[in-house]
Amino acid sequence: xxxxxxxxxxxxxYQNTWHNLGFIVVDQVKQKYAQSDLGFKxxxxxxxxxxxxxxxDEKIILAKPTTFMNNSGxxxxxxxxxxxxxxxxxxxxxxxxxxxxxxxxISHNASAGGHKGVQSIIDEIGSQxxxxxxxxxxxxxxxxxxxxxxxxxxxxxxSKLTLEENLQTVLSxxxxxxxxxxxxxxxxxx
Numbered sequence: 001x002x003x004x005x006x007x008x009x010x011x012x013x014y015q016n017t018w019h020n021l022g023f024i025v026v027d028q029v030k031q032k033y034a035q036s037d038l039g040f041k042x043x044x045x046x047x048x049x050x051x052x053x054x055x056x057d058e059k060i061i062l063a064k065p066t067t068f069m070n071n072s073g074x075x076x077x078x079x080x081x082x083x084x085x086x087x088x089x090x091x092x093x094x095x096x097x098x099x100x101x102x103x104x105x106i107s108h109n110a111s112a113g114g115h116k117g118v119q120s121i122i123d124e125i126g127s128q129x130x131x132x133x134x135x136x137x138x139x140x141x142x143x144x145x146x147x148x149x150x151x152x153x154x155x156x157x158x159s160k161l162t163l164e165e166n167l168q169t170v171l172s173x174x175x176x177x178x179x180x181x182x183x184x185x186x187x188x189x190x
Contacts, residue, residue, distance in 0.1 A: 001059045002178070003085045004029060005048075005076055007094040007117045009152075010066045018137045019151040021163075022093040023064045025135065025170050029053070030062055032171065040064060046082070048075040055178045061085075069117040073124030080125060090130040091177070092121060093170065097147055099136030102162045104170055106177075106186045107132045131182050133170055 006022030014020050030040070033053035040049035040062070048063040061083060065075035080090060088108075094117060099105060109129045112119035122128045139159075143150060155163060169189065177185035 001061065001083060001085060002089050002091060003061045003063065003076070003079055003083065004091045004093065004174070005063045005065065005072070005079075007069055007072050007092060008064060009068050010064075014152070016155050017152050018095050018155060019069060021095045021135045021137065021167075025093045025133070025167060025174075026062050026064055028167060028171055029060075029174060032175075033060060042066065046075055046078045048079065050079070058178065060178075071120055072117040073120035073122070076121045077124040087125060087127040087129040088131070090121075090125075091133065091174070091182075092118065092130055093133040093135065094118065095137045095151060096134035097138055097151065099134055100138045101136055101140060101159055102166050103136035104166065104173060105132075105134045105136075105190055106173060106182065107134065108182060108186070131177070133173065135166060135170055 004026060006026030008020035008023035030051050030053060033055055035054060040051045043050045047067050048065045051062045053060045053062060061079060063075060063079055065072045067074050076090065094115060108131050110132060111128060112122055173185045173189040176188055
């Protein structure tokens with residue numbers, strides 16, 4: 001069993017912002033692997049929107065925390081505890097300002113690197129031994145906008161095409177990870 005969590009912020013004002021790329025990717029994973037039209041359901045005990053899908057015989061729990069980005073660990077801990085999921089089977093998808101737009105990096109057992117949502121997960125589950133799919137959002141042109149404001153901006157039309165290609169790469173990396181293991185996905189996509 002895998003727990004795949006997209007990080008982001010709940011609420012319509014945050015839809016289609018850079019910081020919500022995790023939610024966008026998890027929605028696409030749901031479309032790819034869902035066996036029915038069932039969607040995400042808010043589950044208060046998990047502090048998340050949750051959907052179950054499957055890949056072959058493996059059950060996959062998809063989640064979008066409703067706790068806001070910087071408190072994502074509460075939802076991840078609740079889900080991992082309930083489903084008895086080991087940290088190595090927790091996959092986190094999030095935006096990464098340190099990577100240029102169009103790039104992804106898969107890491108395992110890595111520090112938060114300044115990402116407060118990831119740090120919240122490490123603090124709550126007491127481990128950094130989970131997998132991270134980091135989706136690059138750094139603009140190609142230098143910007144004077146502070147990072148905390150940039151990540152909450154709506155994704156502009158110019159960046160959308162690059163981002164759509166990038167999201168397909170992330171989906172392919174997840175597919176390879178599920179089929180042949182995360183080490184193979186890292187070798188192919190890093």
